[in-house]
Amino acid sequence: MPILTILIVWPxxxxxxxxxxxxxxxxxxxxxxxATLAELVxxxxxxxxxxxxxxxxxxxxxxxxxxxxxxxxxxxxxNGVGLTLIVLATLLTPLAVxxxxxxxDALDRRAQYLGLxxxxxxxxxxxxxARDLVLFYFLFxxxxxxxxxxxxxxxGAQRRYAAVKFLIYSLVGGLxxxxxxxxxxxxxxxxxxxxxxxxLIGGSYPEPWVENLLFISxxxxxxxxxxxxxxxxxxxxxxxxxxxxxxxxxxxxxxKIGTFGMLTLCLPLFPNASRWxxxxxxxxxxxxxxxxxxxxxxxxxxxxxxxxxxVSHFGxxxxxxxxxxxxxxxxxxxxxLGHGLSTAALFWxxxxxEARHGTASVSAFGGLQKVVPVLSGTFLIVGLSALALPxxxxxxxxxxxxxxxxxxxxxxxxxxxxxxxxxxxxILLTYKxxxxxxxxxxxxxxxxxxxxxxxxxxxxxAVMLVLGVVPSLAVDYVRDASTDAVTIVSEEAGQ
Numbered sequence: 001m002p003i004l005t006i007l008i009v010w011p012x013x014x015x016x017x018x019x020x021x022x023x024x025x026x027x028x029x030x031x032x033x034x035a036t037l038a039e040l041v042x043x044x045x046x047x048x049x050x051x052x053x054x055x056x057x058x059x060x061x062x063x064x065x066x067x068x069x070x071x072x073x074x075x076x077x078x079n080g081v082g083l084t085l086i087v088l089a090t091l092l093t094p095l096a097v098x099x100x101x102x103x104x105d106a107l108d109r110r111a112q113y114l115g116l117x118x119x120x121x122x123x124x125x126x127x128x129x130a131r132d133l134v135l136f137y138f139l140f141x142x143x144x145x146x147x148x149x150x151x152x153x154x155x156g157a158q159r160r161y162a163a164v165k166f167l168i169y170s171l172v173g174g175l176x177x178x179x180x181x182x183x184x185x186x187x188x189x190x191x192x193x194x195x196x197x198x199x200l201i202g203g204s205y206p207e208p209w210v211e212n213l214l215f216i217s218x219x220x221x222x223x224x225x226x227x228x229x230x231x232x233x234x235x236x237x238x239x240x241x242x243x244x245x246x247x248x249x250x251x252x253x254x255x256k257i258g259t260f261g262m263l264t265l266c267l268p269l270f271p272n273a274s275r276w277x278x279x280x281x282x283x284x285x286x287x288x289x290x291x292x293x294x295x296x297x298x299x300x301x302x303x304x305x306x307x308x309x310x311v312s313h314f315g316x317x318x319x320x321x322x323x324x325x326x327x328x329x330x331x332x333x334x335x336x337l338g339h340g341l342s343t344a345a346l347f348w349x350x351x352x353x354e355a356r357h358g359t360a361s362v363s364a365f366g367g368l369q370k371v372v373p374v375l376s377g378t379f380l381i382v383g384l385s386a387l388a389l390p391x392x393x394x395x396x397x398x399x400x401x402x403x404x405x406x407x408x409x410x411x412x413x414x415x416x417x418x419x420x421x422x423x424x425x426x427i428l429l430t431y432k433x434x435x436x437x438x439x440x441x442x443x444x445x446x447x448x449x450x451x452x453x454x455x456x457x458x459x460x461x462a463v464m465l466v467l468g469v470v471p472s473l474a475v476d477y478v479r480d481a482s483t484d485a486v487t488i489v490s491e492e493a494g495q
Contacts, residue, residue: 002062004076007042007086008126011035011093015118015146018111025111029101032114036094039121043090047083055080056480058131058198070185071194072134080477081333082128085260088340089124089253091463093117096245099348099456102355103243113154117245119146124253128260133195136265137181140221140257141174147250155242162234162241169234173221180217187214201268202488208272215273218266219281226258226314229288239307240360244351247303251310252344256336259317263333263485267321271489278322285322286412288315293422297429302350302360306343309386309426312419313339313394316401319416323405324489326482331400333478334471338393338464342385345460349379352453353434356446362430367439368446375449376435378457383431385464387423393467393474400475 014035018028050059061077078086096117104110123143130136144167152163185194187210189203205211224231235255239247267274292312299305313335320332352375354360369376385392388399398420406413449457467474 003042003046004060004078004125004129005062005074007039007046007090008076008122008129010042011039011118011122011125015115015122018115018118025107028107028111028114029097032097032118033094035118036090036097036121039125040090040094043087043125046078047087050078050080050083050477052080052476054480055477056484061131063131063196066132067134070134071190071192071196073132073193073196074135075131075196076126076129076135077131078129079264079481080479081260081264081336081481084333084337084474084477085128085253085256085340086125088256088337089121089128089249092249092252092340092344093121095344095348095456095459096249098452099248099351100243100245101452103245109154113150113243116146116150117249120150120249120254124249127257131197133181133184133197133200135195137174137178140177143254144170144174147246147254150246151238151242154246156240158237158241162238165234166238169224169231173224173231176217177221180214183210183214183217197265197269202271208276211270211273212276215266215270215277218261218270219277222258222261222266223284224258225255225261226318227255227311228258228284228314228318229291229311232288232292232311235311236304236307239303239347240301244303244347244354247307248344248347248351251307251347252340255310255314256340259314259321259332259336262318262321263329264481267485268488274322274489275324278324281322282319282409282412285315285318286415288312289319289416289419290315290422293419293426296426297422299426300362302353302362302430303347305362305426305430306346306350309346309423310339310343312423313343316398316416316419319405319409319412320401323401323408324486325404325408326486327404328401328408329404329482329485330475330478331397331402331404333482334474335394335397335401337474338397338467341460341464341467342382342392342394345382345457346386348453348456349375349382352449357442362433365434365440365443367435367437368443369435370439371444371446372448374454375446378449378454378461379435380431381461382457383427385461385468387427388420391465391468393464393471396468396471 058077064074066072066074126139190199292308296308317332320328388395
């Protein structure tokens with residue numbers, strides 16, 4: 001059974017039905033929730049049948065000739081890293097539908113929004129499963145279509161500006177990567193199937209400078225998506241302008257395309273260039289870690305605050321990847337999952353606060369723990385997971401990166417470790433300003449978390465706790481792929 005193709009096509013069909021079939025728009029929420037839950041069930045089935053003892057190998061492979069003139073194929077398959085991100089995407093999408101249950105009264109807008117969410121899910125799954133460079137690039141760019149409309153048509157007053165800014169950054173990165181994709185046809189080691197990753201990994205290039213330029217073309221696109229300083233500025237703009245559900249999926253899953261691409265494309269395709277560029281990339285990663293955390297402390301808008309914390313966290317992931325150490329890369333791959341869970345929960349909680357009072361400004365709140373203790377406690381727990389409190393998945397991932405990378409980049413780890421203190425500041429100070437102290441009159445009528453809202457947040461907390469206590473449940477899926485990445489980089493470096 002072509003299960004991966006089904007996982008890609010199913011949400012596309014469901015999304016197009018929602019957008020173009022007026023007769024079912026009155027039931028668009030139920031249809032979208034059912035479609036995304038079916039997708040989650042299929043992804044869990046994929047997880048259950050995946051051979052974890054050989055998690056570094058590409059499994060569930062499918063390959064069909066697509067554009068034979070240039071050696072491009074519809075080639076899909078997953079190793080443990082891709083599978084964990086597919087499961088993350090399929091877990092968060094039905095929660096996004098549930099979180100948006102009360103957001104649109106107009107049936108047309110509701111159906112359009114949910115249809116775009118389903119299309120986005122399809123591209124997320126496709127990108128993490130693509131095993132052909134042309135297919136990867138096609139999905140990488142096609143993903144911009146639903147995201148542009150999700151940002152530009154649904155959100156706040158500056159949504160159109162945010163959508164255009166997001167599109168410009170993404171298109172520039174994509175254009176640079178396209179140059180690299182085309183160059184791989186002429187300078188890459190792919191042979192007749194020029195873009196099949198299995199033919200490209202471990203191959204040689206005519207000259208070292210050719211490999212270096214190819215690496216740069218891919219890395220820039222992934223750095224924008226990740227996002228790293230200085231190409232991060234689109235993220236805070238989008239975060240404060242788009243809907244909470246859009247931003248949650250964008251930061252928690254779609255931005256992982258950047259770190260996923262660095263780990264599964266840049267390192268194995270360009271191992272010598274990765275080693276050559278690593279010192280500069282580690283510097284950029286550390287700057288992102290500290291800059292993101294410092295700027296987050298000074299934010300009044302909660303969406304921008306969470307966005308800047310993510311800039312910091314992505315810096316940790318990139319540091320782990322380019323340290324070229326087994327434990328560090330395992331931690332970075334695990335961090336993609338842990339960060340996705342905690343950040344999605346944070347964005348949705350911010351969205352729930354904004355829905356109650358029409359603002360996401362920290363200074364507008366105060367004293368809420370006296371009025372809504374469940375909401376307050378839930379926010380505190382999710383905030384503590386985001387600052388990597390022991391017992392939560394982000395802690396296990398972050399400590400693996402810092403310990404694993406210490407031997408390779410000692411000074412970088414020492415500086416990056418300061419983010420632990422800064423994270424405590426931006427989370428606890430924010431909690432203090434919103435939930436403690438005197439309660440403003442306007443806040444006294446704040447409603448408690450509803451059953452629906454708890455169903456969105458509490459499962460994420462449960463998963464973070466389980467993975468925090470037993471991290472091997474996820475790490476076992478990424479260990480072999482991390483070993484392979486370290487091996488190929490070390491071999492190509494002559495070590």
